[in-house]
Amino acid sequence: MTFPKFTRGPDRQSLSRRRLLGMLGGSAGAAAIGGLGFSDLAGAFSPPHPALPVIGPSDICRASAEVRPADQDVPHFGPFPDKLTPIKFAWNGNAICHAPIPLALNSGIFRKYNLDVELISYAGSTDQLLESISSGKADAAQGMVRRWLKPLEQGFDVKLIAGIHGGCVRMLASRAAGIQQPEDLRGKTVGVAEIGGVGQTMFSTLLARNGVDPDKDVQWRVFPPNLMGVAVKKGEIQAIADVDPNLWLLQKADSDLVEILNSHSGHYQGRVCCVLGVGTKLLKERRPVAAALAQSLVEAAELTARDPDAAGAAFAPYSPNATAEDLAGILKTMTYHTHPVRAALTEDIIFYAEEMKELSILKNSTDPKTFGARITADISI
Numbered sequence: 001m002t003f004p005k006f007t008r009g010p011d012r013q014s015l016s017r018r019r020l021l022g023m024l025g026g027s028a029g030a031a032a033i034g035g036l037g038f039s040d041l042a043g044a045f046s047p048p049h050p051a052l053p054v055i056g057p058s059d060i061c062r063a064s065a066e067v068r069p070a071d072q073d074v075p076h077f078g079p080f081p082d083k084l085t086p087i088k089f090a091w092n093g094n095a096i097c098h099a100p101i102p103l104a105l106n107s108g109i110f111r112k113y114n115l116d117v118e119l120i121s122y123a124g125s126t127d128q129l130l131e132s133i134s135s136g137k138a139d140a141a142q143g144m145v146r147r148w149l150k151p152l153e154q155g156f157d158v159k160l161i162a163g164i165h166g167g168c169v170r171m172l173a174s175r176a177a178g179i180q181q182p183e184d185l186r187g188k189t190v191g192v193a194e195i196g197g198v199g200q201t202m203f204s205t206l207l208a209r210n211g212v213d214p215d216k217d218v219q220w221r222v223f224p225p226n227l228m229g230v231a232v233k234k235g236e237i238q239a240i241a242d243v244d245p246n247l248w249l250l251q252k253a254d255s256d257l258v259e260i261l262n263s264h265s266g267h268y269q270g271r272v273c274c275v276l277g278v279g280t281k282l283l284k285e286r287r288p289v290a291a292a293l294a295q296s297l298v299e300a301a302e303l304t305a306r307d308p309d310a311a312g313a314a315f316a317p318y319s320p321n322a323t324a325e326d327l328a329g330i331l332k333t334m335t336y337h338t339h340p341v342r343a344a345l346t347e348d349i350i351f352y353a354e355e356m357k358e359l360s361i362l363k364n365s366t367d368p369k370t371f372g373a374r375i376t377a378d379i380s381i
Helices: 017-023 027-034 099-107 126-134 144-151 198-209 227-233 246-253 280-285 288-308 308-318 322-332 344-356 366-373
Strands: 085-091 117-123 141-146 158-165 167-174 186-193 219-223 241-245 258-262 274-279
Touching: 027 099, 027 158, 085 126, 085 288, 099 117, 099 126, 099 167, 099 308, 117 288, 117 344, 126 141, 126 144, 126 158, 126 241, 126 274, 126 288, 126 344, 141 144, 141 258, 144 158, 144 198, 144 344, 144 366, 158 280, 158 344, 158 366, 167 246, 186 198, 186 227, 198 241, 198 344, 241 246, 241 258, 246 258, 274 280, 274 288, 280 288, 288 308, 308 322
Parallel strands: 085 117, 085 141, 186 219, 186 241
Antiparallel strands: 141 274, 158 274, 167 241, 167 258
């Protein structure tokens, strides 16, 4: 599938917290969101499709199937522990982009670097996740960088040390509603897992760049992921911003749904999505463990790119509604060669922080460059 040239529209106006709360429809809406778990979202853009053929999930994002650029090297870390060392690692098993984690466990990659990893599942807020690292309940975690920046601005004692993969969020839209490209979302309603989440904020930025005002031209409504497909059929929403495997399964069941946005091309191409964060105590007292964890996850991400079937099989126990074949098909569309470290990681943090300031998510007083340098650490060699 080839994409036409991306044309930027006017820059968006600030999307304030007050505006986000207004989208909730009052306190009842806020309460409804409080009952929902935070999904691990990221958002981004693939340029508009002027004429979209009928496609199946196995065909989506075929342009994203990666071939490693010749100038993009896999980072190396070290030194590593000289004996088997226990570590508690927090993750969200609902997001298939984290498939390299169980793959590293099943394939022996963690053991290769002398790590005895205990996986700790979390489904709460990012604040709770980062608090668990700061308090020592977990040593490290993997999560979406754009979701982590606001809590890190507030001072959690966590450092980002490596990027693990590129974007993993998509937007599907209803063909029957006349949507074939982002501009067609004017006057339409988009279903999201949470107001003010990464999917909404990233897509808001990109809609504005295509001349669509995300505040005035588009409505955003919260639905549990398992009801989003039903909401489209009822006409309550005309598009969905979420993560796989939910979107993959919805698109597999309904050929009316077509992808118009994603998180790994266009404006966000080459940018990191999920990152490895570790507690500063781990960095100070057990730095080789942090290095071994970073090396393991980068190696597992590379293995996922080479062998998505193995990664899909490893993740299958955490996704009972999708087959291993479905999961492998999804993984083939993802970007697992994106591992920024050092200045490249800090640059991505600055990039996202600038956009989040524009959306009034980060404080006006936060300097993106200073912030990016403060929350990152370099342990690569």
